[in-house]
Amino acid sequence: MNNNHWIGGNRIELLENGEQFFPRVFEAIRQARREAIVETFILFEDKVGLQLHAAMREAAQRGVKVDLMIDGFGSPDLSREFIEGLTSVGVKVRVFDPGARFMGQRLNVFRRMHRKIVVIDGERAFVGGINYSADHLMDFGPKAKQDYAVELTGPIVGEIHQFVLRAIALGGKGAGWFRRRLKLAPPVKQSHEGDAELMFVTRDNRRHTNDIERHYRAAIRSAKERIVIANAYFFPGYRLIKELRRAARRGVDVRLILQGEPDMPIVKTAASMLYHHLLHAGVRIYEYCERPLHGKVALMDDKWSTVGSSNLDPLSLSLNLESNVVVRDAAFNSVLWERMDHLMQHSCKQVQAADLASEWSGWRLVRSFFVFHAMRWYPALLGRLPRHVPRLTPAEATDLATRRDTGLSNPTGGATQTEAA
Template identity: 30%
Template sequence: MNVDPCVDNAQQQPAAAFSPPRVEVAGAQLWLFVELEPLLAAMLADIRSAQHRIWLESYIFSDDSAGRAVANALIERSQASVDVRVIYDAIGSQATSAAFFGELAAAGVKVHVHQTIWDSLFRQRSWRLLNRRNHRKLLIVDEHAAYFGGMNLIDPVEALQAGGAANLPTSAGWRDVHVRLVGPQAHDVAESFHRSWRREEHQLNRIPSRAYRRGVLSPEAESIRFFDSGPGFKQSRAARVYSRAMRVARREILLSMAYFIPAGRVLRALLAARRRRVRIRVVVPHDNDVKLVQYALRHLYSKLLKRGIEIYERVNCMLHSKAMVVDDQWSIVGSCNLDPRSLEINYEFLAVIRSPAFAAELKKICENEILHSQRVTLDDVARRTRWQRWIDRLAYALRAWL
């Protein structure tokens, strides 16, 4: 077998042989996934064993091999009288036919679509609402299992090859971070889904949660806390969560981020951490599936590098993760990127996990990405042409719409 030096050994193994790292935190078992194939296998096993409920929320739910496998499993359980509910985003899933979701509904699956173009422009008459997307990725099975992270229900390599995305190296795959949780905290993830469901039924305008009143970071030795973020809040919960974690950092911040355009309180918190001599490493894609995001970030490279922030571009794959590790203690995983769209506009979901063991596993994943990355230097920035810098500035000006 040919081994790509920029692909983990685990990636070379078949899905059945792949064993994602498992960590116990606060009475729950957590599994970390970085690729779709083993994650999909775990999801399908849980779905097929469901007895009471399957609640699914996904920005993209595609009618491809991955999405069809999930849909078939949902249909089978719905016909067995399991409560099956699906929320998908109209823009994220725009390539999926109405007939696909019609099949689900015909089998008894309760389906909600988030913010169609018709609803935004004609029923609610608001361009602003059209820009608000549901970017969350959740799965809750019965009372015990929950999934959250950055992976959509789509085979990304299949989609890239079909779309002819020549700028992306489809042969090396698509890297992400997604978590399977088994434990009592699955109930909290279910509560988050239920709030989203009520919002889609126009029964909920604001999003209350006891967790927000308790603060972002738990004083307990080990904890798992979940946060919704989106337009239902007076201020961005996601920005608050990330910036608070950055402010407590004393030694190191490690970020693995698909779309990284820090601004506002998040950028201030990063720069303040550097003034405290905190080491900051950021891993981003070398080739992004959204090119304008890549250009917008490169507009910030000089500012970040001059302040001592280390930037690495992951090569030979598309890095789609949204993860942070602070001081080998705190971890943040979810659907939220550090860009204006995720922080201020979209509906998102984050988990804040205090556990040295979980942080160690997540750090291994992030540092593996660094091993297969190119470090960005000020010389690299200086070599960009005047035309490239103009494009970077234009992309940065459009950052809220990317």
């Protein structure tokens, strides 16, 4: 259960892009003594996926209990050899809602398992937005993603560990069984590793449908000096936009870092529809122009910050399964501010009202009317979509491993296609 409470005594370190994240995760798996649990939306069979594959195999062969959970929509094209290379040495590979294809197309678009979590021995955890694919490395080229994660030690890891164990049990048995039978061993008591107060916040389609958005709004309401939000897919609900406008009007320095070179053009189009509304209230908007921005981070004033998997768009806020770490720590806030400030100064273009003046004012009014009402009502409308509880299916029981043989895979286009979810 996600209790949304502050836990002190933790150490937290910001990891930027795959260059910092992947070596740390792979080494942690190789050093695991008892258990390694990995949840991810995207796992591709490229050089990064093969390194993860090798680390998990090595750990399993040493007797470590290794669990891998992937999403059926985000990771659809793994070969039979890739999966059997894991299961043959004892790795438990589970697929969240594998779904079926119709004429080669994936139909299981909504309510995805979008979390990115790693827990090692119940003592070390990683949470963030980075998937296991080569497009999170700089040598991928102009489409390499800019992204963030955190490494955690301390008492918060016990809560994250319990959460992923429940996710495995619930996914395999169903909600009724979970309520009646699930009993987990108490979390391993962790010594204090640092001074950071942390909260592990998740979003699901049952009891925690708006927890992440609620924490964002509360922090925005409390902000007195500055708000910086860097988010890849930005089209939040009306209430969050209203809080940002109110903060700017009361004198808070509100800055948004959004995609200027998006992986999908519709992302920039959707966000830009809000620009007039935000700029008019005094919000400053920066477009990150070096390559696609994939981060989901924010900071408020000099202590509060968050890093995780949740975008600020309809899919993340109203449909997907997400996880964020919320932080109260001045030192971490300062590090994150330095990284964001560097982006704004060296890699972003600030959007000015004059840049938008060429648009016909009548069209702008019409568009603003429809955007306003879309933001106001989409959470309720999306919430009416079926709330089935997708099961975790052993990989060998799905058709993931046969799709390359049937010509239904799309390994080259998958990264751009799937991460929109």
